[in-house]
Amino acid sequence: MLLRRLDDLVGQPNAKAFLKNVVAGGRYANAYLFHGPAGVGKGTAALALARALLCERAGGRRPPEPGLADAAPGLFAALEAPPPPPPSGPALDDACGECAACLKTADLQHPDLKFLFPVSGEEKELDTTIADTLTALREDPYFVFGYEKFASIRLSLTRELLRELAYAPFEAARRVVVVRDADRMREDQYSALLKALEEPGAATVWILTSSRPARLPATIISRCQQVRFAPLAEPELAAYLEEKVGVSSRESRLLAALAAGSLGRALTLRDADPLRLRDEALALLEPALRGDGPGLWRAAQSFMNYGRTGRETLRRMIEFHELWLRDLLRAGVGAPRESLVNRDRETEIRRQAEHVDPGEVRRRLMVLEEARDAIEGNVTADLTVFSAMARVAGARLGEGEWPPHLAERWKY
Ligand SMILES: [Zn+2]
Numbered sequence: 001m002l003l004r005r006l007d008d009l010v011g012q013p014n015a016k017a018f019l020k021n022v023v024a025g026g027r028y029a030n031a032y033l034f035h036g037p038a039g040v041g042k043g044t045a046a047l048a049l050a051r052a053l054l055c056e057r058a059g060g061r062r063p064p065e066p067g068l069a070d071a072a073p074g075l076f077a078a079l080e081a082p083p084p085p086p087p088s089g090p091a092l093d094d095a096c097g098e099c100a101a102c103l104k105t106a107d108l109q110h111p112d113l114k115f116l117f118p119v120s121g122e123e124k125e126l127d128t129t130i131a132d133t134l135t136a137l138r139e140d141p142y143f144v145f146g147y148e149k150f151a152s153i154r155l156s157l158t159r160e161l162l163r164e165l166a167y168a169p170f171e172a173a174r175r176v177v178v179v180r181d182a183d184r185m186r187e188d189q190y191s192a193l194l195k196a197l198e199e200p201g202a203a204t205v206w207i208l209t210s211s212r213p214a215r216l217p218a219t220i221i222s223r224c225q226q227v228r229f230a231p232l233a234e235p236e237l238a239a240y241l242e243e244k245v246g247v248s249s250r251e252s253r254l255l256a257a258l259a260a261g262s263l264g265r266a267l268t269l270r271d272a273d274p275l276r277l278r279d280e281a282l283a284l285l286e287p288a289l290r291g292d293g294p295g296l297w298r299a300a301q302s303f304m305n306y307g308r309t310g311r312e313t314l315r316r317m318i319e320f321h322e323l324w325l326r327d328l329l330r331a332g333v334g335a336p337r338e339s340l341v342n343r344d345r346e347t348e349i350r351r352q353a354e355h356v357d358p359g360e361v362r363r364r365l366m367v368l369e370e371a372r373d374a375i376e377g378n379v380t381a382d383l384t385v386f387s388a389m390a391r392v393a394g395a396r397l398g399e400g401e402w403p404p405h406l407a408e409r410w411k412y
Contacts, residue, residue, distance in 0.1 A: 005095050006023070010240050012041055020093040026091060033208045035226060040264075051105040052093075110172070112169040112172040116179045142245055152185065153179065162196055168203065178209075179208045183212045194219055197220070206224075208220075247270060297386055314375060322369070325364055367392055
């Protein structure tokens with residue numbers, strides 16, 4: 001099933017409680033902006049809220065209209081089927097998952113649910129690109145939206161949508177428009193969108209999501225009720241990965257730690273064999289410990305072969321070392337196995353922890369943190385990793401054979 005319920009969201013107790021309250025209360029803002037880090041469930045929550053707003057037993061329940069039944073029958077009254085009686089009991093605070101509307105929203109087939117998201121590629125292939133994305137989304141319950149740098153919400157699609165808004169909703173009392181990563185639009189799209197958001201009495205609820213809300217025009221933000229999504233806690237992520245996704249307990253903790261609160265990131269990393277990557281990253285330190293400068297340089301550069309993702313890979317190399325050192329600190333104070341991120345290499349961690357001074361571990365962590373910041377900035381990533389490993393190993397640069405043309409850039 002493609003669309004979930006608000007109840008099925010991972011973590012996010014505050015956002016979840018707020019949204020369920022909105023659904024139960026039956027009074028909606030014209031527009032919501034779900035903001036927070038990437039991969040924490042904003043898009044899933046947006047679709048789940050849309051589903052609840054259209055559900056016949058929750059937000060989509062038509063209120064009984066008093067007096068209507070007593071009114072004199074109109075000329076065409078006999079031709080119209082009587083409206084179904086409203087379901088009894090209080091409105092639900094989440095989609096029921098069973099009514100006709102819920103069955104349609106489950107597969108994104110409800111005519112009053114519009115879903116826009118950024119795509120890349122050529123305009124003439126737009127229909128195929130969108131259809132392929134939706135198929136992937138339907139077939140893989142752990143599908144993660146990933147964009148190229150210039151992916152955008154296409155102008156042709158927002159135009160088409162805005163034209164449609166002129167008409168009444170097809171089946172439900174209102175229309176719900178979900179705009180994923182709404183910060184990927186052009187300036188003229190925002191002006192058109194703003195007009196639609198300001199439309200008084202419009203039968204449309206907008207749900208925008210963004211992990212980069214600073215890129216949205218302030219005029220848009222001020223029209224939206226904001227809902228904040230937080231990074232997910234590591235144990236929460238690890239438990240979800242093990243119980244729902246079927247990740248082994250050896251990997252789940254490492255993935256959760258690397259994911260930095262983002263389920264999307266954990267799911268993407270899951271396919272990259274994180275234990276192997278971790279072992280490769282840790283092996284980087286070996287030439288540094290041997291004092292083999294050129295060997296270290298070659299090793300650091302070999303990770304640049306990943307092309308455009310080279311910088312990302314190198315940043316991850318640093319992260320693996322940080323996680324290892326944190327495990328050393330934990331082991332040093334006798335922390336149990338469950339609290340170790342690299343628990344599959346527990347014996348090694350415990351052995352190292354006996355021989356290393358916590359002050360020294362902290363020094364190394366500072367070196368690595370600095371290196372990670374430098375990689376985020378514009379510093380040559382491979383050189384940064386090289387320097388960091390050398391400093392972690394305590395090697396003094398400038399000794400032995402170093403690639404001479406870069407020597408003056410090593411400040412350590
Ligand atoms: Zn329902």
